[in-house]
Amino acid sequence: MSEPRYLNRELSLLAFHRRVLAMAEDESLPLLERLRFLCISSSNLDEFFEVRVAAVKQKIALRVRETGVDKADPVALLQALRQRVRAMIDDQYRLLNADLIPALAGEGIYFLRRDHWNARQRAWLADYMRQWVLPVVTPLSIDPAHPFPRIANKNLHFIVSLHGKDAFGRSHRYALIPIPRTLPRLVKLPDEVAGEGVAFVFLSSVIHAFVGDLFPGLTVEGCYQFRVTRDTELYIDEEEMEDLKRELQGRLEQQRRFGRAVRLEVSDNCPEAVAEYLCRQLQxxxxxxxxxxxxxxxxxxESVYDDVSRPDLKFPDFTPVLPARLEDAEDYFAVLRRGEVLLHHPYDAFTPVVDLVRQAAADPDVLAIRQTLYRTASRSAIADALVQAARNGKEVTAVIELRARFDEADNIRLAERLYQAGVHVVYGVVGYKTHAKMLLIVRREGKGVRRYVHLGTGNYHEITARFYTDIGLLSADPVLAEDVQRVFLQLTGLGHAVALNKLVQAPFGLHCFLLDRIQRETELARQGRKGRIIARMNGLEDPEIIDALYAASQAGVRIDLIVRGICCLRPGVEGLSENIRVRSVLGRFLEHSRVFYFGNDGDPVVYGSSADWLIRNLHRRVEVAFPIQPRPLKRQAIREALRYYLRDTAGAWELRSDGEYRRVRRRGRPFSAQAQLLADRQPQ
Structure with missing residues (x-):
């Protein structure tokens, strides 16, 4: 086969971001939701530059060539990324200017340009400039006494071309205006000024209109907005440091806000000379x-979505429900002693997880609580419950991953708050991020103790649980609970890898477990029996897993992969992967669940997991996969997390063998997995 065996991960991730933008282009979606998808695509692209493009540039600087899944020349890869990103950015602004803004105007939501302000609006905005902008912005002249300042990551700035002399007789060519993040980028006009409908004015338009007020006595020849995106990776030698929290606190400000510049955005009317000047100064x-x-x-x-009260232009409201067994339950421990409960968020409420921790905090028979925390706000209900548990005399341990990208500062604040309350705070394992989602409660019952657990695919975060799809298992299974306790002992103490009975753990056994399960299906197919694999995840990159799937496909195993983001496997290649289909499903909620199904000759094995099939998850993180064993729960997981998504024609894309995605063709009425799951929770 002359074509490469694997698809490139950066190009694959960029293709995912392009699919998000396609959601904004989808005229079947509510208008304000389309605007939100445009905003999400912009935020995604920011992170792509901060992390992925920055990493490629780092490889070029260090003359590093990929040796794993991707063996691409980083110089050629960077050129390909730039070309695709430039096309995507053009599409973003074309969509905003030619489609969304006119469509919003048709609904009475206006973005007023400077040349469309009436006298009353101009007077109100001039007053807004005097009251709210002038007191908080600091124009910075650039001259021998005032060198070009440091420009923080993603902060809005204006560069101003000036003519004339100031009060001290100095001539100035350029000045900068940094815009504080506290100022809204969209100014909503009051109803009495807006006229009909809802009216917004871009802050940049306000600055442009009244920029002369910042430079009295000088002539403003031009004013142009710009923004710099920087490398935000935290480069830390964990083997050399003594205190991870202190080291992170010291690096966050410097590396995250003032790392190497990887992108400069300027307004399209910025003169070439000014743009070249900025490039030189910012390197x-x-x-x-x-x-x-x-x-x-x-x-x-994105602020428009909250500022405009138009339910008809948004997705319909919904209220997450409680599984039948938890409705009106006052004692969750008693419910779990009768059997396990599967939660599917956001369709099922996240409150049972919070309430379980709260109940444990207040219960005099609960002796200990242990929990991993990857992305959890310091003032969340989960954090409050852990604090209360410690104050009530429970033995509380929190394994907090300080290195969760872009949440480091929040996690440091969370760690400090829990530590002050008397919680034993552990930062995980040097060199391995703790990404597993586990909760363990130890309770005195009868003459001994009983343990209760929650295992999930998503974070303990009440806000993201409203719009991320994840599954979680509540259980009092003593074997499963023993496994969870062993993993916690491993994280908080020292020792060898522990033997587990039901859980599968990375970085020790999960990779081999998956290879063994794929091999099992391969052998069944070779024996003339039915081999079947369905796996859902956020990313697929590990080359050994991909090669095992290729071998399974060649043996006749039918494989369906539901991969939201990065996928380096090439499906549908003759002689290699003819029996593999890959689809990506996008919709109202962010698809985040990891669920793995192996046919097992008619006795399916189903696991939920915190881990994607990426190299980092399987080899450089602490992850767990947990079995879903009771037949009703297994059927629920297969139906809701897998089969619905294989039927989806509303938000599904198929990956072609050349690495391009195409929208799944809709025949008849489109089927949406997310809409069906919402409908399933409605009262009959």
């Missing part, structure tokens, strides 16, 4: 300059 290559026809940060348009 940005000319190929990393992006001109945009609109605000340089589309993500800040």
């Amino acid at each position: 940005v290559e000319a190929e990393d300059l992006y001109r945009v026809n609109g605000p340089v940060n589309l993500h800040r348009l």
Whole structure:
């Protein structure tokens, strides 16, 4: 086969971001939801530059060539990424200007340009400039006494071309205006000024209109917005440090806000000389300059969604439900002693998880609580319950992953709060991120103790649980609970890898377990029996897993993969992967569940997991996969997390062998997995 065996991970991730933008282009969706998808695509692209493009640039600087799944020349890869990103950015602004803004105007939601302000609106905005903008912005002249300042990551700035002399007789060519993050990027006009409908004005338009107020006595020849995106990776040698929390606190400000510049965005009317000046000062290559026809940060348009009360332009409200066994339950421990409960968020409420921790905190018979926390706000209900448990004399241990990207500062605050309350705080394992989602409660019952657990595919975060799809298992199974306790002992103490009975753990056994399960299906197919694999995850990259799937396909195993983001496997290649289909499903909620199904000759094995099939998850993180064994729960997981998504024609995309995605063709009425799951929870 002359074509590469694997698809490139960066290009694959960028293809996912393009599919998110396609949601904004989908005219069948409510209008304000389309605007939100545009904002999400912009935020995704920011992170893509901060992490992925920055990493490729780092490889070029260090002359590193990929040796794993991707063996691409990083220089050629960077050029390909730039080309695709430039096309995507053009599509974003074309969609905003030619489609969304006119469509919103048709619904009475206006974005007023400067040349469309009437006298009353102009007077109100001039007053807004005096009251709210002038007191908090600090124009910075650039001259020998005032060198070019440090520009923080993703902060809005304006560069102003000036003519004339100031009060001290100094001539100035350029000045900068940093815009504080506290200022809204969209100014909503009051009803009495807006006229009909709802009216917004971009802050950039306000600055442009009244920029002369910041430079009295000087002539403003031009004013142009710009924004810099920087490398935000935290480069820390964990083997050399003594205190991870202190080291992170010291690096966050410097590396995250002022890392190496990887992208410069400027308004499309910025003169070439000014753009070249910015590139020189910021040490940005000319190929990393992006001109945009609109605000340089589309993500800040997200405020429109909350500021406009138009339910008809949004997805219908829904209320998560409680599984039947938890309705009116006052004692969750008693419910779990009678059997396990499967939660499917956001369709099922996340409150049972919170309430379980609260009940444990207040119960005098509960002796200990242990929990992993990857992304959890310091003032969340979960954190409050753990604090209360410690104050009530429970033995509380929290394994907090400080290195969860972009949540490091929140996690440091959470760790400090729990530590002050008397919680034993552990930061995981040096060199391995703790990504497993586990809760263990030890309770005195009768003459001994009983343990209760929650295992999930998503974070203990009440807010994201409202719009991320995840599954969680509540259980009092003593064997499963013993496994969870062993993993916690491993994380908080020292020792060898522990033997587990039901859980499967990375980085020790999960990779081999998956290979063995794939091999089992392969052998069944070779024996003329039915081999079947359905796996759902956020990313697939591990080359050994991919090669095992290729071998299974060649043996006749029918394989369906539901992969939201990165997928380096090439499906449908003759002689290699003819029996593999890959689809990506996007919709109202962010698909986040990891569920693995192996046919097992008619006795299916189903696991939920915190781990994707990525190299980092299987080899450089602490992860767990947990079995879903009771038949009713197994059927529920197969139906809701897998089969519905294989039927989806509303938000599904198929990956072709060339690495491109195409929308699944809709025949008749489209079927949406997410809509069906919402309907399943409605009263009959």
